[in-house]
Amino acid sequence: MHPEIRRIQDLLAAQGYIADRTIATAVYLSIALRKPLLIEGAAGVGKTEVAKVMARALETDLIRLQCYEGLDATTALYEWNYQKQLLHIRLSEGSDRPVAEREAEIFSEPFLLKRPLLDAITRDRAPVLLVDEIDRADEEFEAFLLEVLSDFQVSIPEIGTIAATSTPYVVLTSNRTRELGDALRRRCLYLWIDYPSFEKELEIVRRKVPDVNGHLAEQIGAVMQMIRRLRLEKTPGVAETLDWSAALIALHRDHLDREAVEETLGVLFKHQDDAAAVRVKWLDQILDGLGMLEREGRPWSQQLVAQIAERLQARR
């Protein structure tokens, strides 16, 4: 393994983020090739986290641009600091300098409020620019972003063109609510983050919720694998797993049984219908599955859990 990839993996681990090699390699390449990294995956698998860790790995700042429907270029680039301009006008009211000069003064850089995109390209030290949930912005914004990312300069009518003093490391995340344009895809390195495997999730639970005893953690991990195979409105992510583990601990549960699961369904499912469907339709099966796993008498692994889950699926 390349030493730098190992370093990134260690850094991720130090932040409590269990990264497989796929993630570490993609992050490393994005830094080494200076290409934007596009991360896709379901909600709650830790896409945003990657950018934060990347900033820490590079010992630089993280600038975040949260996208939303209706986000437009000006909000992402710059605005004039009207208050400061007004104040300046009042202060210089008595002066006899020509109007043109005073006007030029209030439309200069000190009166400019840098929004994330402009901020990201005018730092002395290249920051990490996180463009979060790009799929929520519309296509026009995507095209605009592409332009900024390829030219790394911004033109402001009153000032002129501002060229980048440094090229930021760019991370984009998308939940795939909308298919992104091919032009943007081709400009980026691509990373797909899936729900974690049984082993990985187990490690995450153990690390983040240390009070969970070994067997409970295994049961939690196995149940998550089974639940993610169900057709739900919103499949629970890693965040939900951790909340659930914490809830079980708070209720002093040391193993999963019907009562424990029913009591805590609300933590696991954000959608009322999902909780109801699991309680009515699938809870028996899930508990069955746990029983089958216990009877196997082998150490639990992704392979074994998947086998059992498939057997349950076939029965459906």
Add this chain to the structure above:
Amino acid sequence: MEPAARGTDRRAPAGAAVDGPGVGRARHGDLAANVVGFCRLLRRRGLQVGAQEAADALRALRAVDLSDRREAYLALRAVLASGPEAQRIFDAAFWEFWGAADEQRRPSGGLDATGLSPDGHQALERVVLEWQQEDADAEGGEEVPAYSPVEVVTRKDFSTFSADELEEITAVVCAIARRVATRLSRRTRTARRGHLVDLRRTMRASLRRGGEVMEIVRRERRLTKTRVVLLCDVSGSMDLYSRFLIQFIYALQHAVGRVETFVFSTGLSRITGSLARDDIHAALDDVARHVPDWSGGTKIGRSLRRFLDEYGGKVLDGRTVVIIISDGWDTGEIDLLEAAMAELRRRAARVIWLNPLLASPGYEPICQGMRVALPFVDIFAPAHNLESLRQLERYLARR
């Protein structure tokens, strides 16, 4: 032989395998030639991999530990596969081209590394770009095929759809629904972080402080939510498309908050309530129970009239977009249809008519129903496959 192969003959004998019938295996010796060959293979399988990607792939390989096959695999994948579907294609192609995983303990290392110095790699990268350029020139500007995992799906007629392809349709429908149902209003509202300055209010607020402007009141444009009314033909002549239609209306209703859905054939039924259920199967069962004459004949005029009389007052206003999905085959009275369409046009903001038959060869809107309805329609578009829906979405975006 094709001109493409001529380039390889001349420049790099080691890469001769990159074209011709026996494609698809890496050769010993020349890493750059192999990368180019691999890129060609991916391209032939439908991935969007051009010269720039090939050059990036080489740069990526130079940046990682080449003796580690898994690392090289991950690096190439990050550069060359730009979506989950592309990754699946990539995976298959990778093992096929670079050989099976068990070869990795060869003394020479993981991929076919030739011990090139970094400089050597840099030179190769240039060469790759040149080759690819020449190939493109020689082949008359060969285009990278537009990659799209849904490409296959897009051209396929909805009447031949399988159930698991419906998810893709849902995505497009949601995009359309957003276009139809939201747009930036010209009206604004006061907002703390808006980027328009409300001068009037700013001045007014400053009067309290003796005309000193301390605070700037900002506004932003409002997001208008349009109401959508969906009128869907479920008569016998539309039978082929009913599965798609169901998906369409279900997706639309769930993507946009304010949708009223009606289905009609000889009569009219409001199914908004049934579709509101979160489980699609339960919703469909419910719909089936409430629609008495599924797949019967069509009386569009009479159905529209009933819609206007019974529901018009409640759901139609100057901002309502009405979407009618029908082939326009009306077995009822034509006058009734014409009058109803005229009234609909007057009372709604826009009338969109989607016709699944519009794209079938030879179809012209000659059937009487369609002909009288057409003058009152703002947008008349085909809706027989995914691509036609995409076009509709693009069209709506241009407004």
